[in-house]
Amino acid sequence: MTAMHNPPHPGEVLREWLDGITVTDAAARLGVTRVALSRVLNGAAGISPDMDLRLSKALNTTPGSWYAMQSNYDMWQAQRRFRAKVQPITPAATAG
Amino acid sequence: MTAMHNPPHPGEVLREWLDGITVTDAAARLGVTRVALSRVLNGAAGISPDMDLRLSKALNTTPGSWYAMQSNYDMWQAQRRFRAKVQPITPAATAG
DNA sequence: ATCATGTGTATAGCGTAACGTTACACGCTA
């Protein structure tokens, strides 16, 4: 339950990996638009499954790791917004 | 790298958790439409972050676990579709 | 000062996807 502590958006982390290369160049290597990568780096867009695979290939990271980071971030954000009331679904509740 | 082996869509897994309760009743407890839950159970829709939180509350599971399952499934599907060519981004490539 | 380059960002358009609403069809059972 003490899973994550305010994770940064993956774009921040990605920025460190792209330290010595320009956004324009990195985008070209990834096969995406400069705008698309810029939006990720600045948190205006998340990392899609497709983008994850491009990153894992270009940066030689484990496939799914970037998207997993994104998922954690998305869940974190969703928790803050979540207000819905939910009724329990348990064997007890089912039996009753 | 030998991470996952053809994961089932989370709806399949979820179905087992809702064994003794009707779809209509479960949907009502979750606070979503019967149609929405049915789509998830039949693989016509994925588990969104919002749906994950509803499930984790109702079923008393760890928040994020259902969405993580969905993410794995999505990555798996993305890998099969992925065909894009990507240029490496490494210190060597950066320096060159 | 002028120009090229890198960058951030706004806009519009496209495709995908989750969700609610409504409605129809099928199967089962009282």
Add this chain to the structure above:
DNA sequence: TAGCGTGTAACGTTACGCTATACACATGAT
């Protein structure tokens, strides 16, 4: 037959990732 549970199609809404285009700003070289 009537009622319930279920699957699903159609439609509109909303959100989001991506491309293409364009504008503005900063920096460095000519």
